[in-house]
Amino acid sequence: MSSEQQGVPDDIACQHLVEIVTDYLEGALDPETTAAVEYHLTLCAGCSEYIDQMRTTIRLVGHVPVDSLPATVRDELVAAFRDFHAG
Amino acid sequence: MVPEQVEVAVAVAVPPEDARPDDQLVARLRAGDPDAFVEIVDGWSSTMLRVARSFVSTEASAEEIVQETWLAVVRGLDGFEGRSSLRTWVFRILSNLAKTRGVREARTVPWSSLSLDDEGPTVDPDRFRGPDDDRWPGHWTEAGQPQPWHTSPVASAIGGEIRQMLAAALQLLPDRQRTVVSLRDIHGLSAEEVCTTLGISAANQRVLLHRARARLRSALEEYYYQDGPPAVTVEVTS
Numbered sequence: 001m002s003s004e005q006q007g008v009p010d011d012i013a014c015q016h017l018v019e020i021v022t023d024y025l026e027g028a029l030d031p032e033t034t035a036a037v038e039y040h041l042t043l044c045a046g047c048s049e050y051i052d053q054m055r056t057t058i059r060l061v062g063h064v065p066v067d068s069l070p071a072t073v074r075d076e077l078v079a080a081f082r083d084f085h086a087g
Numbered sequence: 088m089v090p091e092q093v094e095v096a097v098a099v100a101v102p103p104e105d106a107r108p109d110d111q112l113v114a115r116l117r118a119g120d121p122d123a124f125v126e127i128v129d130g131w132s133s134t135m136l137r138v139a140r141s142f143v144s145t146e147a148s149a150e151e152i153v154q155e156t157w158l159a160v161v162r163g164l165d166g167f168e169g170r171s172s173l174r175t176w177v178f179r180i181l182s183n184l185a186k187t188r189g190v191r192e193a194r195t196v197p198w199s200s201l202s203l204d205d206e207g208p209t210v211d212p213d214r215f216r217g218p219d220d221d222r223w224p225g226h227w228t229e230a231g232q233p234q235p236w237h238t239s240p241v242a243s244a245i246g247g248e249i250r251q252m253l254a255a256a257l258q259l260l261p262d263r264q265r266t267v268v269s270l271r272d273i274h275g276l277s278a279e280e281v282c283t284t285l286g287i288s289a290a291n292q293r294v295l296l297h298r299a300r301a302r303l304r305s306a307l308e309e310y311y312y313q314d315g316p317p318a319v320t321v322e323v324t325s
Contacts, residue, residue: 013225015215019208022297026278028289046232053233057304061272064254066133067146069153077128077157078121084161085119 012040109173134274141266142185156181204261209301236311256306268299
């Protein structure tokens with residue numbers, strides 16, 4: 001194979017793939033586009049890396065701490081629940 | 088415009104709601120079992136705060152809405168008919184209360200339409216070959232191609248520094264993007280739950296999610312590359 005032929009296929013440009021990567025991960029692409037994305041990923045190290053990084057991002061974001069209800073509010077609610085069922 | 092089949096594909100991908108565990112939970116709640124109530128208050132309140140916060144302007148207002156919602160749940164449980172899951176029902180009460188409050192505070196987030204924040208490329212166009220490139224137009228340039236981060240799945244899992252950096256990056260996102268990515272990737276809501284709760288289309292949900300994730304990825308990339316491009320050797324993390 002000449003070096004010209006070893007490149008990624010012309011049907012999806014990397015610049016387009018990075019904009020449909022979420023649709024791909026969400027399973028929202030039609031079957032032809034999904035197949036084209038998957039084919040592209042087998043050939044393109046840059047896009048494979050990009051999609052891995054998107055997956056890593058999703059995983060890491062999942063560890064960001066969340067707000068919780070203040071303990072006093074929570075206790076008041078539980079007391080209201082008890083009262084409602086006692087009365 | 089987004090083709091119709093895109094919406095359909097997502098609707099099909101969402102698993103049906105499982106009513107079985109709900110039956111037991113609802114029975115315990117109706118019988119006045121405080122443990123059951125504590126379970127759902129502790130389990131769902133963080134997500135409810137996040138939802139409420141997207142409709143009103145302060146944390147305090149969001150807390151009040153969540154509190155009001157739980158009181159409405161306590162009083163209204165007998166009226167729950169089980170046509171949706173209990174969680175969906177609670178979240179519907181929440182978003183109704185939050186919307187009313189948002190209108191009163193004159194803070195209306197335009198959930199139904201996208202804005203300028205939601206347009207344009209998510210990756211710097213300079214990282215790609217131009218349209219006139221004779222070999223691979225639109226493909227990564229050598230310098231623009233993403234380089235491995237060398238994160239070890241275990242070690243990097245999650246240093247406080249990364250957590251802080253991501254929390255800060257989240258704060259910089261436009262409101263709607265922050266809300267959607269938080270509900271999906273932090274609180275674990277499904278795409279359908281996010282659409283229902285916020286009243287947005289499946290297509291807009293994906294646009295907001297995409298832009299938010301792309302910006303967070305880019306923040307991580309900056310973080311990993313802060314000392315120049317990543318070294319070829321794998322970092323040893325203690």
